[in-house]
Amino acid sequence: MQSKKNIKDLELDELEKYLEEHGLPRFRAGQIFEWIYKDTASFGDMLNLPKTLIELLDKDFYIGRAIIEAMLHSVTDNTRKYLLCFEDKNAVECVLMDYSYGKTICISTQIGCRMSCKFCASTEGGLVRSMTCGEMLEEVMAVSRDAEERVGNIVLMGTGEPFDNYDQVMKFIRIINHSKGLNIGQRHITISTSGIVPRIYDFADENLQCKLAVSLHAADDVTRSRIMPVNRKYGIEKLLEACRYYIKSTNRRVTFEYALIKDVNDSIRNAHKLGTLLKGMLCHVNLIPLNKVEGKAFNKAPEEKVRSFKLALKGYGIDTTIRRELGSEIDAACGQLRQKYVRQ
Numbered sequence: 001m002q003s004k005k006n007i008k009d010l011e012l013d014e015l016e017k018y019l020e021e022h023g024l025p026r027f028r029a030g031q032i033f034e035w036i037y038k039d040t041a042s043f044g045d046m047l048n049l050p051k052t053l054i055e056l057l058d059k060d061f062y063i064g065r066a067i068i069e070a071m072l073h074s075v076t077d078n079t080r081k082y083l084l085c086f087e088d089k090n091a092v093e094c095v096l097m098d099y100s101y102g103k104t105i106c107i108s109t110q111i112g113c114r115m116s117c118k119f120c121a122s123t124e125g126g127l128v129r130s131m132t133c134g135e136m137l138e139e140v141m142a143v144s145r146d147a148e149e150r151v152g153n154i155v156l157m158g159t160g161e162p163f164d165n166y167d168q169v170m171k172f173i174r175i176i177n178h179s180k181g182l183n184i185g186q187r188h189i190t191i192s193t194s195g196i197v198p199r200i201y202d203f204a205d206e207n208l209q210c211k212l213a214v215s216l217h218a219a220d221d222v223t224r225s226r227i228m229p230v231n232r233k234y235g236i237e238k239l240l241e242a243c244r245y246y247i248k249s250t251n252r253r254v255t256f257e258y259a260l261i262k263d264v265n266d267s268i269r270n271a272h273k274l275g276t277l278l279k280g281m282l283c284h285v286n287l288i289p290l291n292k293v294e295g296k297a298f299n300k301a302p303e304e305k306v307r308s309f310k311l312a313l314k315g316y317g318i319d320t321t322i323r324r325e326l327g328s329e330i331d332a333a334c335g336q337l338r339q340k341y342v343r344q
């Protein structure tokens, strides 16, 4: 017997094709889609569908819903960190944050990660599997459901490398952006990559309005290769060349994420190197005070160093911000909650 599929893994045209193959009118796909993204829990609740169609859907599909395994709430800044569990018992983290411009969710795109960044808890245990677009959609939906809040902004910056799961991530964007889907504008979606160069070119050619963030974290190849092994394959020069292509083709700026790690990349010399590298580029630098990860040797850079780093970049005309620290008392660094779950 063929196993049932998660209906959230289907785009509208795939659903239309399915209906056509069963001799049913295509317009029903739009109705089904609307019910799903209004967060209807069962096909039987889709009131304008005929009984025969409900039975057919029940036979072939299920509506994937995650179970909230844990939720930590930071009372200081209203950050909520979730551990969500899927049908196969794999769990992922996502974080709901309060920003002045609205609720923002940071979602995972893979279960585990194979990129091996040395300061990150998500990479421990490697990659288990990539997530489907339906599972990523459910991260947004499960959190909205629980928090009783509409999520307006999405960042793909949780566990996993989104460009290592490129096709499912693009599908996720199309559904979330669809007027009958969750209807979240592309401008409200940010994709973060550790620097998989060929996919940056592909992403530029998609002609989307989403934002691109690149985890740079170092301004020279020796340091970057030490903390981010992806750099051994795609060095800084190639990475920045791809970013320039992205900027030229989309006319959009790139955000460079730079986690300041004590005595690794936080010196004024490092800041000048970075300034020289990025000078004149349509970009923005986001300095991140590193969240300490249990068992890792890396520590957060002292505050005064963060401030001088920012000042030095300003001298190069580079728009720089320091990321507000959210939820540090609830282990907001990616992967820590899941690691505890895996260990247990």
Ligand code: SF4
Binding pocket: 113, 114, 115, 116, 117, 120, 121, 122, 123, 158, 159, 160, 161, 194, 334
């Ligand atoms: S920082 Fe991101 S890309 Fe690097 S190991 Fe962690 S989850 Fe993967």
